Structure formats: structure tokens, C-alpha cells
Amino acid sequence: MKKIYANATEALDGLLRDDMLIAAGGFGLCGIPELLLQAIKDSGVKNLTFASNNAGVDDFGIGILLQTRQVSKMISSYVGENDEFMRQYLAGELEIEFNPQGTLAERMRAAGCGIPGFYTKTGVGTQVAEGKEHKDFNGETYVLEEGIFADLSIVKAWKADETGNCIFRKTARNFNPPAAMCGQVCVMEVEEIVPVGSLDPDHIHLPGIYVHRLIQGTHEKRIEQRTVRQREEA
Amino acid sequence: MPWDRNQMAERAAQELEDGMYVNLGIGIPTLVANYVGDKDITLQSENGMLGMGPFPFEGEEDPDLINAGKQTITEMDRTAYFDSATSFGMIRGGKIAAAILGAMEVAENGDLANWMIPGKLVKGMGGAMDLVAGVGRVIVVMDHTNKHGQSKILKECTLPLTGKGVVDLIITNLGVLEVGHKGLHILETAPDVTREDIRAATEARIV
Numbered sequence: 387m388k389k390i391y392a393n394a395t396e397a398l399d400g401l402l403r404d405d406m407l408i409a410a411g412g413f414g415l416c417g418i419p420e421l422l423l424q425a426i427k428d429s430g431v432k433n434l435t436f437a438s439n440n441a442g443v444d445d446f447g448i449g450i451l452l453q454t455r456q457v458s459k460m461i462s463s464y465v466g467e468n469d470e471f472m473r474q475y476l477a478g479e480l481e482i483e484f485n486p487q488g489t490l491a492e493r494m495r496a497a498g499c500g501i502p503g504f505y506t507k508t509g510v511g512t513q514v515a516e517g518k519e520h521k522d523f524n525g526e527t528y529v530l531e532e533g534i535f536a537d538l539s540i541v542k543a544w545k546a547d548e549t550g551n552c553i554f555r556k557t558a559r560n561f562n563p564p565a566a567m568c569g570q571v572c573v574m575e576v577e578e579i580v581p582v583g584s585l586d587p588d589h590i591h592l593p594g595i596y597v598h599r600l601i602q603g604t605h606e607k608r609i610e611q612r613t614v615r616q617r618e619e620a
Numbered sequence: 621m622p623w624d625r626n627q628m629a630e631r632a633a634q635e636l637e638d639g640m641y642v643n644l645g646i647g648i649p650t651l652v653a654n655y656v657g658d659k660d661i662t663l664q665s666e667n668g669m670l671g672m673g674p675f676p677f678e679g680e681e682d683p684d685l686i687n688a689g690k691q692t693i694t695e696m697d698r699t700a701y702f703d704s705a706t707s708f709g710m711i712r713g714g715k716i717a718a719a720i721l722g723a724m725e726v727a728e729n730g731d732l733a734n735w736m737i738p739g740k741l742v743k744g745m746g747g748a749m750d751l752v753a754g755v756g757r758v759i760v761v762m763d764h765t766n767k768h769g770q771s772k773i774l775k776e777c778t779l780p781l782t783g784k785g786v787v788d789l790i791i792t793n794l795g796v797l798e799v800g801h802k803g804l805h806i807l808e809t810a811p812d813v814t815r816e817d818i819r820a821a822t823e824a825r826i827v
Contacts, residue, residue, distance in 0.1 A: 472741060484742070
């Protein structure tokens with residue numbers, strides 16, 4: 387079982403093709419698989435659909451794939467921070483399917499657990515539920531949402547052992563576990579690969595069974611909105 | 621005199637009770653955190669955190685630690701982190717006692733519109749639809765009228781809905797209104813604002 391690859395390009399070798407559905411982890415620019423996104427850009431693969439909560443900013447995250455017109459559709463909950471995205475969207479060059487954030491997360495998690503659909507109250511009575519099956523449970527109406535079975539998952543964790551058991555750091559966990567679970571193949575990038583046995587088995591956030599290929603690299607980890615408070619005088 | 625942003629936030633904070641887990645939206649709702657006083661309130665950030673702390677001091681920003689508005693924040697002793705599916709599991713599952721959020725329109729039956737204006741740039745609903753459908757109590761904090769002076773509290777929403785029949789309480793610059801079975805009830809008025817002032821500024825039915 388060899389999961390460790392030398393770099394993002396090698397880790398994606400043989401996995402990329404046009405028209406594929408890729409699930410990506412990250413929230414805003416926090417916890418995004420920045421190395422794998424760069425390698426996907428370099429590969430030139432196109433007409434991609436991304437299931438990802440956000441679409442990055444113009445020059446970072448999924449934004450770099452929008453600049454090169456490699457993305458044809460986004461399944462996202464919020465895309466407000468990307469001017470190029472908005473330009474392509476308004477020009478009709480890019481399709482967007484808005485999902486409520488929790489529905490998007492659960493669609494990924496469900497697919498990863500072999501659940502093709504689930505009922506939720508979220509979105510009932512709104513545009514999001516139009517055309518979808520509804521069902522009443524205990525007097526309340528729910529709408530059927532379908533799992534997202536992705537061709538490929540690209541995710542980022544903090545540390546992983548050589549078998550892919552991994553831990554995330556703070557709010558950089560976000561969509562990474564559900565995105566990792568829903569792909570046929572999952573490629574993970576981490577800040578540090580550690581020897582098996584060095585992570586506490588009780589503290590693993592995502593077991594290595596979900597991780598097929600693994601790379602270690604240096605991350606820029608850009609901050610989208612730097613907010614601070616003033617130190618009070620002592 | 622109508623309430624200002626901070627006074628609206630201060631009034632909203634009165635709705636929170638000791639021990640509550642609460643989600644605060646962007647804008648005026650964020651200010652509510654400044655007015656919880658001695659109450660033991662745990663703030664949820666739907667990107668995967670319970671126990672959200674204040675903004676960091678300069679130089680202590682952590683790119684791995686942001687709130688749902690993508691701003692850098694800090695953790696507390698009680699903080700717990702989790703993934704997005706778990707985060708919205710606790711929201712959808714009714715574990716979050718209350719959400720305080722802004723709105724473009726609220727209808728007298730509790731319908732809420734706060735995510736899109738047809739013909740304008742649509743950025744997405746984020747977690748708003750999940751929150752209003754799932755949390756125990758939905759409290760809207762907003763100006764009573766729009767910039768054209770028109771009521772934002774309507775018989776029926778004109779904008780696409782975020783949730784149907786989801787709002788419990790509306791706190792505006794003019795006062796506090798509760799969504800009842802037969803219409804809205806005025807619970808409180810801002811200083812020097814009369815019930816008649818609120819009725820005159822409200823399109824929706826007040827009973």
C-alpha cells in the first residue's frame with residue numbers, strides 16, 4: 387500500500403479527465419487544497435464541475451481555474467468573493483447550482499456513506515426545493531436532496547500518517563472530511579506526513595480508508611479577511 | 621428616538637438566555653456578542669466551531685481560524701472544532717437554540733427573504749436556509765424600512781424566500797414585533813416611538 391506521492395502532479399496522474407466532477411474541501415480560502423488546485427490548472431483538464439462551498443478569489447483557490455476557463459459548473463453555497471467568477475456567470479459562460487451550505491455538506495457526507503438521497507427541511511418553500519420530491523414526516527414537510535458522488539476528491543489536512551489517517555487544524559477542517567468521503571478517489575495534501583504510530587489513534591479526524599493518495603507540501607494559506615482588535619493599554 | 625445599530629443589538633442580546641448555543645449572522649447580529657454581559661452564551665460559527673472568541677490581536681492572526689464571514693478570529697477554552705456536515709447536523713438537528721440574522725423582507729406569517737434580489741448579482745444563500753429551517757428560534761434584526769422608506773415587514777415577501785414561516789421575532793430600529801398565529805404583535809417600542817408610528821411604517825397586519 388503506497389499512498390505517498392512526490393508532488394501534486396504525480397498524485398493526480400491518471401485521475402484527471404475532461405468533464406469530471408470534483409469535490410473540493412475548504413471554506414473560503416481556509417483549508418483549501420491549494421497544491422492540488424495548482425496541479426489541476428497545470429494539467430489543462432477542462433469542462434470541470436466543482437462541488438465546493440466557495441469559488442476562491444480571482445488569483446487563489448478555484449479562482450485560478452476560472453481564469454483559465456477550466457470550470458464549466460460550480461455547486462456552491464456562496465460565491466461572492468470572486469470577480470472573474472461573477473463575470474463568467476453573468477456572461478452565461480459558467481453554470482452555478484446554489485445549494486444551502488448544510489445541504490451541500492450533507493450531500494457529500496451522504497454519498498460517502500452510500501446514501502443516495504435524504505430528506506431535509508432546509509429550503510422547503512423556496513426556489514431550492516422547486517421540482518424536487520417532497521414528503522411529510524410527523525406533520526412536517528421535507529424535501530429530497532441527492533448525494534454528490536464525485537469522480538475525484540481533493541482535500542487538505544494538517545497532518546497525516548503514511549496510511550492517510552489524518553487530523554485537521556481548527557476551522558480548516560470544514561468541508562474537507564465530507565468532500566474526502568464522497569469521491570471515488572481521494573487525493574489529500576497535508577503540511578506534514580508523519581510516521582505511522584505517531585498520531586494518537588483516538589484523535590484521528592478522518593481515517594486513512596478515505597485517503598487514496600497523499601502528498602506533503604508547503605502551503606501559502608492566504609487570509610481572506612484579516613480582522614484584528616486593538617491591544618488595551620496595560 | 622429610534623434605536624441605532626448598537627441599541628438594536630443590545631435589545632437582541634436580551635433574548636439570549638444563560639447556557640444557550642447561538643449563531644450570529646453578519647452585520648448588526650455580530651454586534652450582539654458585545655451585549656451578552658454575564659450570560660454564559662456559546663457562539664457557533666457554521667464553518668465548524670463552537671465557542672467563537674473575539675478578533676485576534678495584530679500579529680496573532682491564524683489562517684486556519686476564521687468565522688463564517690471569513691474573518692480571522694480566536695478560540696476560547698471551551699472551543700470545539702468539527703467539520704461542515706457535523707456543523708449543519710447540529711443546526712438542522714435543532715441543537716442551536718437561536719439564530720440572529722439580518723433580512724431584506726419579513727412577512728407577517730414569518731416568511732423570510734434575505735438571500736437574493738432577482739436581476740441583481742446573486743452570491744448565494746450560504747448557511748442561511750439551513751439555519752432558519754433548523755434552529756430553535758429565529759430572530760431577525762433589521763431596519764424597519766428600506767432606503768426608500770418602504771416597509772420591510774410585509775403581508776407577503778416579494779423577494780425569493782430563504783425560509784417559509786421561520787421567523788419568530790423581529791427587532792427593528794422602531795421596536796420589537798412577535799410573529800403570532802394571526803399576525804404580528806408589537807411587544808415593545810423604541811423610546812419616543814409610538815405603536816401608531818410602527819403601524820404606519822408597517823405594511824403587514826399588526827393585531
